[in-house]
Amino acid sequence: MKNFEKKIVLRSYLFLAAAIIISFVVIGKILYLQIVTPTEEKENISVMTRTITPKRGNIYSSDGKLLATSVCYYDTYLDLGCQGVRSINDAQFDKEIDSLSICMQNLFKNDKKKREDYKKEIRQAKNEGKRCYVLKKHVSYIEYEEMKKFPFLRRGKYGAGFYSVETYKREKPFGKLARRTIGESDENNHFGLEYSFDSILVGTEGYAVFQKVSKDLWIPIENTADYIKPVDGKDLITTIDIGLQDIVESELENQMREVKAEYGTVVLMEVKTGKIRAIANLQRDSSNNFTENYNYAVRNLPSGNASDPGSTFKIASVIVAMEDGYVTSDSTVEIEGQDEYYYGKRVRDDHPLHRYPPTVKDIIISSSNVGSARLIYKYYQNDQQKFVDGLKRLHLTSPLGIELKGEAPPIIHEPSEGSPNWSKISLPWMAYGYGVSVTPLQMLTLYNAIANNGKMMRPMFVEAIAENGKIIQQFSPDVIDYQICSQKTIDAIKDMLEGVVTDPHGTAYRVLNGKTSYSVAGKTGTAQMEYANGKNEKTHHASFIGYFPADNPKYSCVVSIYKPKGINIYGNVVSGTVFGKIAERIYSTDTEVVAQEIKSDKPMPLPSCMSGNRAHIQKVCEFLNIPTNIENFSTVDWIYYKNNTNGKENFEPYYVDTTRIVPDVKNMGASDAIRILENKGFNVMISGRGKVVSQTPKKGENYEKGDSIYLILN
Numbered sequence: 001m002k003n004f005e006k007k008i009v010l011r012s013y014l015f016l017a018a019a020i021i022i023s024f025v026v027i028g029k030i031l032y033l034q035i036v037t038p039t040e041e042k043e044n045i046s047v048m049t050r051t052i053t054p055k056r057g058n059i060y061s062s063d064g065k066l067l068a069t070s071v072c073y074y075d076t077y078l079d080l081g082c083q084g085v086r087s088i089n090d091a092q093f094d095k096e097i098d099s100l101s102i103c104m105q106n107l108f109k110n111d112k113k114k115r116e117d118y119k120k121e122i123r124q125a126k127n128e129g130k131r132c133y134v135l136k137k138h139v140s141y142i143e144y145e146e147m148k149k150f151p152f153l154r155r156g157k158y159g160a161g162f163y164s165v166e167t168y169k170r171e172k173p174f175g176k177l178a179r180r181t182i183g184e185s186d187e188n189n190h191f192g193l194e195y196s197f198d199s200i201l202v203g204t205e206g207y208a209v210f211q212k213v214s215k216d217l218w219i220p221i222e223n224t225a226d227y228i229k230p231v232d233g234k235d236l237i238t239t240i241d242i243g244l245q246d247i248v249e250s251e252l253e254n255q256m257r258e259v260k261a262e263y264g265t266v267v268l269m270e271v272k273t274g275k276i277r278a279i280a281n282l283q284r285d286s287s288n289n290f291t292e293n294y295n296y297a298v299r300n301l302p303s304g305n306a307s308d309p310g311s312t313f314k315i316a317s318v319i320v321a322m323e324d325g326y327v328t329s330d331s332t333v334e335i336e337g338q339d340e341y342y343y344g345k346r347v348r349d350d351h352p353l354h355r356y357p358p359t360v361k362d363i364i365i366s367s368s369n370v371g372s373a374r375l376i377y378k379y380y381q382n383d384q385q386k387f388v389d390g391l392k393r394l395h396l397t398s399p400l401g402i403e404l405k406g407e408a409p410p411i412i413h414e415p416s417e418g419s420p421n422w423s424k425i426s427l428p429w430m431a432y433g434y435g436v437s438v439t440p441l442q443m444l445t446l447y448n449a450i451a452n453n454g455k456m457m458r459p460m461f462v463e464a465i466a467e468n469g470k471i472i473q474q475f476s477p478d479v480i481d482y483q484i485c486s487q488k489t490i491d492a493i494k495d496m497l498e499g500v501v502t503d504p505h506g507t508a509y510r511v512l513n514g515k516t517s518y519s520v521a522g523k524t525g526t527a528q529m530e531y532a533n534g535k536n537e538k539t540h541h542a543s544f545i546g547y548f549p550a551d552n553p554k555y556s557c558v559v560s561i562y563k564p565k566g567i568n569i570y571g572n573v574v575s576g577t578v579f580g581k582i583a584e585r586i587y588s589t590d591t592e593v594v595a596q597e598i599k600s601d602k603p604m605p606l607p608s609c610m611s612g613n614r615a616h617i618q619k620v621c622e623f624l625n626i627p628t629n630i631e632n633f634s635t636v637d638w639i640y641y642k643n644n645t646n647g648k649e650n651f652e653p654y655y656v657d658t659t660r661i662v663p664d665v666k667n668m669g670a671s672d673a674i675r676i677l678e679n680k681g682f683n684v685m686i687s688g689r690g691k692v693v694s695q696t697p698k699k700g701e702n703y704e705k706g707d708s709i710y711l712i713l714n
Helices: 001-034 090-105 115-127 141-147 153-160 192-196 242-259 310-323 360-365 369-380 383-395 426-431 440-451 485-500 575-588 591-599 614-623 670-677
Strands: 047-052 068-077 131-139 160-170 206-212 219-223 235-239 263-270 276-284 340-342 345-348 462-467 470-474 480-481 521-529 539-548 555-562 638-645 646-656 683-688 690-698 706-714
Touching: 068 141, 090 115, 090 141, 115 131, 131 141, 131 160, 153 160, 160 219, 242 263, 242 276, 242 555, 242 575, 263 575, 310 369, 310 383, 310 426, 310 440, 310 485, 310 521, 310 539, 340 369, 345 369, 360 485, 369 383, 383 426, 440 485, 440 521, 440 539, 440 555, 485 521, 485 638, 521 575, 539 575, 555 575, 575 670, 614 638, 614 646, 646 690, 670 683, 670 706
Parallel strands: 683 706
Antiparallel strands: 047 206, 068 131, 068 160, 206 219, 235 462, 263 276, 263 555, 340 345, 462 470, 521 539, 539 555, 638 646, 690 706
């Protein structure tokens, strides 16, 4: 019995020892594979769990246009060693590959590869039993759908070994429009909304078992227990209006070319909400073209700092003095000429004032440096901190706290004892916008508050977050300060800003008075740049900040143009002109204004209607009270304008077929024409604005998918 028990104990020990040895072998093998195994042996591993990158969310304009999206492309391959391909006899294989080669050549006409190249390569790959022959990379969705119908490929994954790997490329359909604000977020670039809202846009990674099909290519196996589907990123709906953005950017570029400026920015803000409807940032490159590579609105120097605002800052100085009870708009300022000296430093006006001594209002409308310096120095020389405290009440000493990362903080020094940044001339210089650093967006926010009767709104770039087409988070306008100063002061400041434009002595009188359909108000500014670096060459920052219509403000706008060249380098001519053109173009596209004029007694000829999307045209006609027969076609998507009879606009149904016949898109707007043509496989090229007046090729001609069509708009 004891011998039997000894045998059992011995066998147990032997079994335990074997288990321990096997465990060490397994652990050792794992460590060997992970650490010691040569690269060539690791490459033989055929299955691995890897992450799946989700699709990044889209960025939209406020009116639903796509500003940034991840466009899906397909890298296509053939597994010529799969069972399906091996089962095809050589004669049939060669026949189908010959037809496939013709189709590939016709679809990708711009490729260097020809029919014989495809045929030769595919045959050779089959002979070698290649599991991963690259058929075509970076294929668009339309091209991929077409390829799936080709001979041989239509056999599919198991019959032809035809498979694809999706790749995504971030694209901006409107090119450089608002490029810097839209931004980028990748391993090389981090800026704009893409970067600031990266956590919202990026989505959540998934996981899957990947199978290795070649040295560097892995494809996911979706039907395994380990498969976790990625969650795509959410979408951003911005405050940007593409129509207004186009106006702002084109007018800025035109003026920068005219005055040979180095860089510039324009921001258009909605007064009541603080929503940024347009923001342009242009810089001249070495080829004399303009690009959006830097956000000068929030970091308006290449160093990343803010710059001296110049004379637009005088408004802040006057508000502080009025709120402290020292002056009214009619108070006189005791100066006698164009020059005054403070501790050996000259303060100078570029032109004499129309009267001496001037009033506070005269100082603003004629933009007197001497008057501004004298006003502030007189009342604050013995309590200089009180003036800075007044600027703090206007929120000019702290960042705005906008959604965009990278906002340059304002720099307004304080007269603390022993501060190296405060001197005897700091106070008079600050009075007219020197020795302080404030971004254009921060100055615009102050002027917007004036237009908004003292209510300061935080600039707003994003309206909502959406998921699968539904709003999941709506952002409300954010109030920084419900009343930055008294209504009495606001009314006086508004009167001064209107005087800058309407008074014959105003600095913007010749440029803007009577030049716009809107009444406008604002302030000019011209600041010398780099005045402290000892350079002899003078460069300037020309600006204009204002709002319109002056009697009921809807938009505020800042125009800042840097380093203009030539005779006219001043804010009124350089930037005031841009402000006026922007206001006039916005007026001409404002549907509320147009509708009001239609309803007025003044006769106004209407343009003829366009063809296009039925729902959109019907909405516009109903808004403008234009009689139509559109109600007869409630089931169709598209309508074509026919004629006008007895004051009624007549349309007829427009049907989009699937034939290879060129459709007629004349008399349509650009967006409707592009939508129809791209759905039919065209590469659309447009020139001009308005509606389509000419198209090449013409209606009724035959075409192939991928062909280009050229549209002229007017």
